[in-house]
Amino acid sequence: MNLPHSPQRECEDDRLHEECGIFGIVGATEAAAACALGLHALQHRGQEAAGITSFDGVEFYTRRGIGHVADNFSTGESIAELPGFMAAGHVRYSTTGGAGLRNVQPLYADLAFGGFAVAHNGNISNARTLRQELVNKGAIFQSTSDTEVIIHLVATSRYPTLLDKFIDALRLVEGAFSLICMTPRGMIACRDPLGIRPLVMGRLGPKENGATVFASETVALDVIGAEFIRQVDPGELVEVDFDGQITSHRPFGEHHARPCIFEHVYFSRPDSIFNDRSVYEARKHIGVELAREAPCDADLVVPVPDSGTPAAIGYSQRSGIPFELGIIRSHYVGRTFIQPSEGARNASVKRKHNANRMLVEGKRIVLIDDSIVRGTTSLKIVEMMRDAGAREVHFRVASPPTGYGCYYGVDTPERSKLLAGRMDIAAMCAFIKADSLAFVSIDGLYRAVGHDARDNSRPQYCDACFTGDYPTRLTDLADRHGGEAQLSLAVDSPRPAEPRPLDTRVA
Numbered sequence: 001m002n003l004p005h006s007p008q009r010e011c012e013d014d015r016l017h018e019e020c021g022i023f024g025i026v027g028a029t030e031a032a033a034a035c036a037l038g039l040h041a042l043q044h045r046g047q048e049a050a051g052i053t054s055f056d057g058v059e060f061y062t063r064r065g066i067g068h069v070a071d072n073f074s075t076g077e078s079i080a081e082l083p084g085f086m087a088a089g090h091v092r093y094s095t096t097g098g099a100g101l102r103n104v105q106p107l108y109a110d111l112a113f114g115g116f117a118v119a120h121n122g123n124i125s126n127a128r129t130l131r132q133e134l135v136n137k138g139a140i141f142q143s144t145s146d147t148e149v150i151i152h153l154v155a156t157s158r159y160p161t162l163l164d165k166f167i168d169a170l171r172l173v174e175g176a177f178s179l180i181c182m183t184p185r186g187m188i189a190c191r192d193p194l195g196i197r198p199l200v201m202g203r204l205g206p207k208e209n210g211a212t213v214f215a216s217e218t219v220a221l222d223v224i225g226a227e228f229i230r231q232v233d234p235g236e237l238v239e240v241d242f243d244g245q246i247t248s249h250r251p252f253g254e255h256h257a258r259p260c261i262f263e264h265v266y267f268s269r270p271d272s273i274f275n276d277r278s279v280y281e282a283r284k285h286i287g288v289e290l291a292r293e294a295p296c297d298a299d300l301v302v303p304v305p306d307s308g309t310p311a312a313i314g315y316s317q318r319s320g321i322p323f324e325l326g327i328i329r330s331h332y333v334g335r336t337f338i339q340p341s342e343g344a345r346n347a348s349v350k351r352k353h354n355a356n357r358m359l360v361e362g363k364r365i366v367l368i369d370d371s372i373v374r375g376t377t378s379l380k381i382v383e384m385m386r387d388a389g390a391r392e393v394h395f396r397v398a399s400p401p402t403g404y405g406c407y408y409g410v411d412t413p414e415r416s417k418l419l420a421g422r423m424d425i426a427a428m429c430a431f432i433k434a435d436s437l438a439f440v441s442i443d444g445l446y447r448a449v450g451h452d453a454r455d456n457s458r459p460q461y462c463d464a465c466f467t468g469d470y471p472t473r474l475t476d477l478a479d480r481h482g483g484e485a486q487l488s489l490a491v492d493s494p495r496p497a498e499p500r501p502l503d504t505r506v507a
């Protein structure tokens with residue numbers, strides 16, 4: 001993602017956006033074609049740009065473009081530009097239209113040991129500070145991406161081997177990073193010490209000489225016919241060489257993992273497995289918890305499509321209130337964020353969702369949505385239900401109030417623009433003009449994903465956008481936010497003055 005990163009950046013529609021999806025494959029005959037398919041399955045994680053870098057044993061090849069994966073990688077010619085048995089790709093969401101191609105990943109550089117390509121999902125929360133230090137030492141940056149900081153740190157590391165240089169670089173960065181890197185010797189995949197952003201591993205073809213695959217979500221493995229092996233563990237670095245040899249390293253020591261709980265709520269596709277749980281099942285269970293905690297006297301349970309649907313099914317099953325499609329979503333509408341003004345944004349909501357008038361007329365409706373960000377979409381949907389003749393409109397939300405920004409690779413409006421950042425629930429209910437409003441509790445959310453409750457002394461997930469409890473240092477933002485952020489120690493001690501061997505291999 002881009003520097004300067006800040007939640008003050010405009011979030012141009014009324015959803016949180018995962019900013020990236022990554023995919024990598026090594027040992028496949030048509031690696032770039034598989035990579036394009038995998039990226040297509042991750043399209044929901046970023047729709048602004050896509051890129052693939054491949055390697056044929058001699059050269060690296062890169063093709064990057066603005067737009068969807070299908071816009072850039074659907075022709076034989078586009079794939080033919082990317083020969084080789086190893087490829088890594090990236091889909092990106094960004095609101096910075098002026099940034100252009102230079103920020104589209106994978107980023108590539110020729111370093112002392114040869115070519116180095118990197119695809120990154122997440123956000124480095126001390127990137128601005130590190131970048132300034134590097135610039136002061138003479139580094140020249142080609143992009144405004146925080147990912148380029150990693151490349152410069154690798155390039156300037158004083159350790160002798162590529163692996164040690166990479167680990168040395170990563171020990172300096174804070175925040176969230178799932179990375180897939182390509183080198184002249186193989187692929188390296190890595191997840192930050194807390195495992196904030198997801199990364200999974202699979203195999204395509206036979207066990208003996210099949211290809212190794214990495215992806216943000218299991219759905220990308222499914223789409224290319226690969227077998228899901230396991231998630232890359234938080235803090236794990238996996239090396240794959242061209243003989244298919246896989247080596248696991250744990251270079252960051254022991255840390256309590258804090259994966260992003262919003263993957264369960266909204267980001268991941270429902271047909272993915274995240275943190276060893278079906279995303280669809282988790283969402284349905286959130287609906288069950290919501291019905292238990294916030295029951296409602298109503299005639300119909302209606303999802304806000306598509307993301308509210310699994311929770312609405314759970315709510316309906318628990319409450320016994322019939323589930324019906326009271327809102328129909330058009331899949332052929334341009335995305336709301338290309339509209340510059342608030343008025344145009346509101347018009348886009350209506351073009352995207354339409355009330356199923358014959359169904360809702362005269363009924364008491366429970367609307368289920370996954371989250372409320374600014375509240376503008378929720379307001380329009382409640383109004384749409386009333387215009388269609390609904391007698392009562394009750395709003396139930398399958399996540400706790402989103403009151404804080406995310407600094408880990410998710411585009412969020414500043415706190416003052418988050419409805420829950422500036423209002424209590426009664427005021428939010430009045431704002432969206434609902435008859436009642438309720439959110440699942442934080443413990444209800446944790447129950448839905450398999451825990452008894454949130455462990456407040458050792459939270460099982462990152463849930464900072466609900467609680468304000470940030471699990472890493474936020475170096476770049478500490479001055480701006482004063483004491484608002486919790487600054488806990490999540491990364492290892494600073495690099496030593498002199499290089500010494502890094503023995504990180506796991507037996």
Ligand code: SF4
Nearest residue numbers: 260406462463464465
């Ligand atoms: S702040 Fe929220 S969206 Fe960001 S990583 Fe944490 S849980 Fe996920």
